Amino acid sequence: MNAEDISAIKALLSTPKHIVIVCHKNPDGDAIGSSLGLYHYLKQYNHNVQVITPNTYPDFLKWVPGENHILKYDTQTEQSAALIAAADILFTLDFNAYHRTGTMAPALEASKAIKILIDHHQAPDDYATYMYSDVNICSTCQMIYHFIDMLNDTVLIGPEIATCLYLGIMTDTGSFRFRSTSSTTHRIIAELIDRGADNAAIHNDVYDTNSHNRLQLLGCALTNLKIHPEYRTAYITLSQDELYKFDYKKGDTEGVVNYALSLNNIIFAAIFIEDRQEGIIKISLRSKGKFSVNEFSRAHFNGGGHNNAAGGKSEISLEATVEKFISILPSYKDVLNDE
Numbered sequence: 001m002n003a004e005d006i007s008a009i010k011a012l013l014s015t016p017k018h019i020v021i022v023c024h025k026n027p028d029g030d031a032i033g034s035s036l037g038l039y040h041y042l043k044q045y046n047h048n049v050q051v052i053t054p055n056t057y058p059d060f061l062k063w064v065p066g067e068n069h070i071l072k073y074d075t076q077t078e079q080s081a082a083l084i085a086a087a088d089i090l091f092t093l094d095f096n097a098y099h100r101t102g103t104m105a106p107a108l109e110a111s112k113a114i115k116i117l118i119d120h121h122q123a124p125d126d127y128a129t130y131m132y133s134d135v136n137i138c139s140t141c142q143m144i145y146h147f148i149d150m151l152n153d154t155v156l157i158g159p160e161i162a163t164c165l166y167l168g169i170m171t172d173t174g175s176f177r178f179r180s181t182s183s184t185t186h187r188i189i190a191e192l193i194d195r196g197a198d199n200a201a202i203h204n205d206v207y208d209t210n211s212h213n214r215l216q217l218l219g220c221a222l223t224n225l226k227i228h229p230e231y232r233t234a235y236i237t238l239s240q241d242e243l244y245k246f247d248y249k250k251g252d253t254e255g256v257v258n259y260a261l262s263l264n265n266i267i268f269a270a271i272f273i274e275d276r277q278e279g280i281i282k283i284s285l286r287s288k289g290k291f292s293v294n295e296f297s298r299a300h301f302n303g304g305g306h307n308n309a310a311g312g313k314s315e316i317s318l319e320a321t322v323e324k325f326i327s328i329l330p331s332y333k334d335v336l337n338d339e
């Protein structure tokens with residue numbers, strides 16, 4: 001985002017507007033944190049602001065300041081569609097292609113609003129009027145901080161914005177341990193604490209609210225873990241029946257794939273989760289080092305994301321999906337052993 005874009009956006013925001021903020025389907029901490037962080041910022045300028053998510057999000061995000069004002073497109077479609085159609089400005093956060101918003105995509109495509117994209121995923125589509133895209137930044141929440149900074153407004157960051165932005169930086173960096181965590185990230189985090197983010201409380205609210213069933217489901221996932229040392233690869237499966245057995249709730253499988261990646265000498269990890277309702281196998285891929293799961297997912301599983309964290313899906317059975325995955329590994333043997 002250059003100085004010209006910033007002054008154009010500044011001028012745009014200098015009078016009250018109808019603004020809608022949207023994020024990707026199945027919102028995570030970064031999607032919710034960036035949307036609500038920006039929401040609290042724009043509210044201070046008396047804009048009419050609404051956050052709309054394509055669908056709901058896990059219970060461990062149902063405490064974030066402002067979360068109770070979010071509209072969900074799948075269950076509040078009419079109201080959401082009307083607001084999108086009437087918006088002057090549409091912020092699209094933490095995704096860069098309309099299809100990532102599921103059934104909300106046609107409403108976004110039809111919108112005549114000025115579109116501002118802020119996102120850190122690879123290969124953005126070309127739909128935005130103003131685009132702030134940077135794959136080297138750990139989280140969209142950090143980009144919202146930079147965005148507010150470019151508008152010379154960090155003084156407006158109070159406890160609510162600080163909490164929202166801390167949340168997404170924390171979740172997208174695996175609590176500040178992934179390679180995307182820079183010294184700048186830590187400096188911003190320090191400032192967010194100074195501006196009122198209660199770091200210990202945020203960690204507690206997100207990570208220490210497990211149900212007994214969720215831990216049992218994790219036990220099941222770890223029992224299903226398989227390792228292919230010759231490809232430095234490990235994967236986990238969870239069938240729909242296993243999810244039912246442990247009373248699966250949205251968000252219960254978040255982070256489980258990282259256990260596979262934590263194994264000694266493993267640099268490529270996957271989890272395959274059966275979703276009978278959608279008729280798909282949801283796939284999460286993680287890697288360490290140069291091996292790009294973004295490219296792997298784009299090539300084989302209809303998805304994408306970042307170099308070291310990507311998602312995808314498959315429309316064949318769980319067993320057939322795993323078989324396909326294993327059959328692809330030999331063609332990556334050299335790359336996977338070249339780390």
Ligand code: 5GP
Nearest residue numbers: 283284285302303304305306309310311312
């Ligand atoms: P997760 O495995 O946690 O669902 O996703 C990992 C990363 O890849 C996230 O940043 C997510 O936004 C992205 N991602 C997940 N699924 C897809 C997909 O189907 N397509 C694309 N382009 N990105 C995805």
Ligand code: MN
Nearest residue numbers: 030094140172
């Ligand atoms: Mn993100």
